[in-house]
Amino acid sequence: xxxxxxLATASALIMALAAPALxxxxxLKVGFIYVGPVGDGGWTYQHDLxxxxxxxxxxxxxxxxxxxxxPEGADAERALTQLALAxxxxxxxxxxxxxxxxxxxxxxxxxxxFEHATGxxxxxxxxxxxxxxxEGRAVIGTIAGRMTESDIIGYIGSFPIPEVIQGIxxxxxxxxxxxxxxxxxxxxxxxxxDPAKEAEAASALLAEGVDVILQxxxxxAPLAQAQQxxxxxxxxxxxxxxxxxxxxxxSIIDEWSPYYIKRVGAMLDGTWESGASWAGIGDGExxxxxxxxxxxxxxxxxxxxxxxxxxxGEYHPFTGPLNKADGSVWLAEGETASDDDLQxxxxxxxxxxxxxxx
Amino acid sequence: xxxxxxxxxxxxxxxxxxxxxAALGELVAERAGVLNLGVEGMMITGALAxxxxxxxxxxxxxxxxxxxxxxxxxxxxxxGLTQLFLANQVASGLxxxxxxLGLAAMFxxxxxxxxxxxxxxxxxxxxxxVWLGLIMVPLIWAFLNRSRxxxxxxxxxxxxxxxxxxxxxxxxxxxxxxxxxxxxxxxGGAYISIATVLQWTEGMTAGAGWIALAIVVFSKxxxxxxxxxxWLFGGVTVLQLRLQAAGVAVPVQLLSMAPYLxxxxxxxxxxxxxxxxxxxxxxxxxSLGTNFHALR
Numbered sequence: 001x002x003x004x005x006x007l008a009t010a011s012a013l014i015m016a017l018a019a020p021a022l023x024x025x026x027x028l029k030v031g032f033i034y035v036g037p038v039g040d041g042g043w044t045y046q047h048d049l050x051x052x053x054x055x056x057x058x059x060x061x062x063x064x065x066x067x068x069x070x071p072e073g074a075d076a077e078r079a080l081t082q083l084a085l086a087x088x089x090x091x092x093x094x095x096x097x098x099x100x101x102x103x104x105x106x107x108x109x110x111x112x113x114f115e116h117a118t119g120x121x122x123x124x125x126x127x128x129x130x131x132x133x134x135e136g137r138a139v140i141g142t143i144a145g146r147m148t149e150s151d152i153i154g155y156i157g158s159f160p161i162p163e164v165i166q167g168i169x170x171x172x173x174x175x176x177x178x179x180x181x182x183x184x185x186x187x188x189x190x191x192x193x194d195p196a197k198e199a200e201a202a203s204a205l206l207a208e209g210v211d212v213i214l215q216x217x218x219x220x221a222p223l224a225q226a227q228q229x230x231x232x233x234x235x236x237x238x239x240x241x242x243x244x245x246x247x248x249x250x251s252i253i254d255e256w257s258p259y260y261i262k263r264v265g266a267m268l269d270g271t272w273e274s275g276a277s278w279a280g281i282g283d284g285e286x287x288x289x290x291x292x293x294x295x296x297x298x299x300x301x302x303x304x305x306x307x308x309x310x311x312x313g314e315y316h317p318f319t320g321p322l323n324k325a326d327g328s329v330w331l332a333e334g335e336t337a338s339d340d341d342l343q344x345x346x347x348x349x350x351x352x353x354x355x356x357x358x
Numbered sequence: 359x360x361x362x363x364x365x366x367x368x369x370x371x372x373x374x375x376x377x378x379x380a381a382l383g384e385l386v387a388e389r390a391g392v393l394n395l396g397v398e399g400m401m402i403t404g405a406l407a408x409x410x411x412x413x414x415x416x417x418x419x420x421x422x423x424x425x426x427x428x429x430x431x432x433x434x435x436x437x438g439l440t441q442l443f444l445a446n447q448v449a450s451g452l453x454x455x456x457x458x459l460g461l462a463a464m465f466x467x468x469x470x471x472x473x474x475x476x477x478x479x480x481x482x483x484x485x486x487x488v489w490l491g492l493i494m495v496p497l498i499w500a501f502l503n504r505s506r507x508x509x510x511x512x513x514x515x516x517x518x519x520x521x522x523x524x525x526x527x528x529x530x531x532x533x534x535x536x537x538x539x540x541x542x543x544x545x546g547g548a549y550i551s552i553a554t555v556l557q558w559t560e561g562m563t564a565g566a567g568w569i570a571l572a573i574v575v576f577s578k579x580x581x582x583x584x585x586x587x588x589w590l591f592g593g594v595t596v597l598q599l600r601l602q603a604a605g606v607a608v609p610v611q612l613l614s615m616a617p618y619l620x621x622x623x624x625x626x627x628x629x630x631x632x633x634x635x636x637x638x639x640x641x642x643x644x645s646l647g648t649n650f651h652a653l654r
Contacts, residue, residue: 037463037560039470154603160610187602188610194564195555197595200373204599207365224556227476242473242557354602357610 028267030054031088032066033079035095040193042218042237043254044068047094047117050256057261061268072097080105084112090267092260093117096161102126113272115263118163120343122274129259132280133163134170134342136252137214138317139288139307140234141171143250144212145179146299147232154205156198156215156222157188160357162345164216169349170317171214176351178302185210186354195221206231223247232294239289250303251289258284278339281311318342323350366597371488374592376401376546376554376563378491380570381577381584382498383542388574389502390535391515391645395451396436397543398567399458404429404544406462409474409551409558416475421552422487422545429544430537432458437536441529444649459561469558477553487549492585494542499581511535515643518650528650543567576625578641587621594620 032051036044051064065088070079076098083091084105090113093102099119106114106126114126122128144153153175157164168186175182185208187201198217202225205213213233215222220240226233226247235241235251259277266272279285288307291300309315318341320331325348331337348356380397387394407428412421436454439445480486502508513521514531522528547563555562569591577583598613 039463039467039560041470041557041559185603185605187599188614190614191564193559193561195559195562196373196376196550196564196566199554200369200596201599201603203369203373204596204603207362207369207600208603210603219555219559219562220557221555224554227556242471354605355610 027061027063028058028090028264029086029088030062030064030264030267031083031086031091032064033070033076033083033091033093033098034066034068035070035072035097036193036218037069038066040218041220041240043192044094046238046254047092047256050260051092053257054260054264058264058268062264070098074101076101077104080114081108084109088112090115090264090272113267120276122276124274127263127274127276129263129277129279130163131254131256131285132278133252133254133286134166134317135280135310136286136288137167137170138174138310139303140214140250140252141174142178142303142306143234143291143295143299144171144214145175145177145182146302147249147295148175148179148182148212150209150211151179151181152183152185152209153212153214154185154187154202154208154210156201156205156213156217157186158192158216159190160188160346162343165345165348165356166342167214167216168352169345172352173322173349174306174317184352184354186352188357189217191217193218195219198222199225202226202233235289241289244290245292246294248292249294250291253287253289255285255287281307282313324348325350325352366593366600368482368484369600370589370593370596371492372484373596374588375488375491376549376566377570377573377591378585378588379494379546379549380543380567381573381588382491382494382581383539383546384570384574385577385579385581385584386498386502386511386542387532387535387539388646389515389579389643390511390532391518391643391648391650392440392532392536392539393447393451393647394433394436394454394536394539395448395571396433396454396458396567397539397570398563398565399455400429400433400540400543401458401547401550401563401567401570402462402561403432403458403547405547405551405562406466406469406558408544408548410469412474412548412552413469413472418475418477418552419486421474422548425544425548425552426541427544429540429542429547431540432461433536433540433543434533436540437533440649441533441536444651447647447649455567463560466558466560472557474552474556476556485553487545487553495581495585502581512643515645518645518648522650522652528652532650543570546570572621575642576621576628578628579643587624590620590624591617 034044038048067079070076092115094117096118102114102116103121116128118130119128155168172184189197189201198219199221202222206229211231213222213226215236218237223233223243232247232249235248237254239251240248316336318337320335321333322331324330404425408421408425411424412418436450439450440447477485510526514528518528573587576587594617598616
């Protein structure tokens with residue numbers, strides 16, 4: 001009872017404060033909820049750079065706020081409601097697990113616009129956005145296939161969801177394209193961020209003879225392990241430049257700024273509409289970080305050529321002929337995967353011997 | 359598919375080092391009768407302070423020294439609350455964890471994105487801190503069971519009224535035990551930042567402190583038990599990752615559950631055997647978690 005009274009009073013107060021603010025010609029208010037701390041050096045850090053880019057672009061015309069380390073689930077609904085009550089005009093929710101809370105809160109605040117990252121549920125005031133990380137995986141897979149001497153590359157998976165499976169398949173396809181003998185070992189950490197676990201996963205892969213590690217988790221622990229063992233790896237989500245020139249020989253950087261600037265711009269012009277965005281290398285949302293001199297010049301040139309071909313739309317990383325791991329045909333010669341196929345991907349391509357946890 | 363047991367063993371002793379240090383420190387504190395749930399907060403403080411010192415001086419060992427100091431210093435907050443002001447130990451410990459996480463996040467900003475100096479390896483390609491952790495096990499066992507100071511410490515933990523009546527300074531003993539626990543947790547945390555990840559990131563201890571607390575219970579409050587617990591937990595984790603990496607066709611969910619299942623199983627076996635043991639309360643120190651106030 002006490003809490004209910006408190007909430008009611010608090011929301012009444014906020015409403016009272018927010019109402020005159022809306023009446024005047026105040027700056028556009030933009031809210032963010034993050035799943036991790038802004039200092040995680042990876043996923044959330046990159047989203048926060050996007051938020052700062054909005055402020056740099058529009059200056060006094062916008063006002064941004066964020067709530068960090070919001071757990072996925074019921075607590076997210078509280079955080080979203082708080083941002084909506086505080087008078088935010090558009091709210092970005094930056095993790096997959098915020099999907100249902102966003103839908104619930106959006107239904108209660110029809111005048112507030114919501115944007116949900118990596119999700120698939122939309123409505124009139126809820127848009128979704130995502131990045132084609134698998135395009136970047138194709139580029140680093142090429143480097144991995146060329147650089148491995150043991151012909152065994154390793155992949156540290158976070159959770160067996162389509163986004164991660166796209167990454168595993170894309171890097172394997174392109175590693176094998178340049179090195180037909182290459183094998184892939186996959187270890188699931190069941191976490192997006194757990195340095196100790198990631199380090200152990202990397203050591204396990206290294207002990208199996210892996211000499212190139214790809215990671216879908218956010219800490220630099222696998223790179224540190226790779227360095228001690230003389231292996232190489234890649235930056236994930238952010239550049240991880242401290243490990244240049246080796247073991248970090250390249251990286252996949254999530255660059256959300258262009259999208260955020262575009263969407264906030266649409267709010268300012270009054271042209272915002274719900275929709276689904278899935279941008280990649282060509283739109284500058286997926287960026288390949290500097291390929292260092294630890295990679296031979298011809299491999300670097302090959303990887304950059306692939307990057308440019310994907311960016312220009314001349315090449316799709318999932319182009320047939322491709323078979324599924326069970327030997328059945330997935331894509332015929334020259335056929336490319338549809339977005340629907342990719343967004344529900346739950347199988348490995350032929351050549352990967354591991355099983356996907358079901 | 360054969361997995362070389364020696365390589366698994368070498369991996370597991372490195373992997374279990376952070377929780378081994380933290381659990382040994384907490385063991386000493388709990389044997390003195392203090393339940394400090396702030397292990398996670400002291401670990402993260404050590405992780406940051408140690409990383410900062412190692413980065414600034416280029417010497418990882420100096421980093422561990424500073425981490426131990428920082429852990430001990432922040433544990434004095436808990437000591438002040440519980441020993442001086444007689445605050446509730448559970449609440450104070452939780453507060454210490456939250457405070458440590460927040461403090462480290464705030465002071466850690468300038469150290470994001472830079473890299474620690476490389477850690478020199480000792481015998482068997484295992485670094486010196488891992489060896490130090492292993493040496494600490496018999497040392498702490500000997501201190502608790504074969505030294506006069508250890509006897510006093512255990513006395514304070516078993517029955518603080520009696521220890522006080524015998525003229526021992528309960529609060530001072532406990533404060534020293536808390537400081538030691540803080541120093542050990544600090545080193546454990548610094549192992550993650552200096553030797554495992556080589557970088558500072560917020561929240562990087564990721565719950566290791568809570569596992570350390572569980573291992574102390576698991577050990578029945580003995581140093582060899584702590585080692586066994588840390589190795590069991592670390593060992594099953596390493597083994598399941600190795601099995602995955604080797605491509606063994608065992609459901610991954612089962613493998614991921616294995617460390618926790620093994621821990622629960624051992625706890626069940628221990629408590630089943632407890633019925634026939636002489637000591638009550640699962641072997642926990644008699645005055646664990648209760649504050650001492652001298653009335654006489």
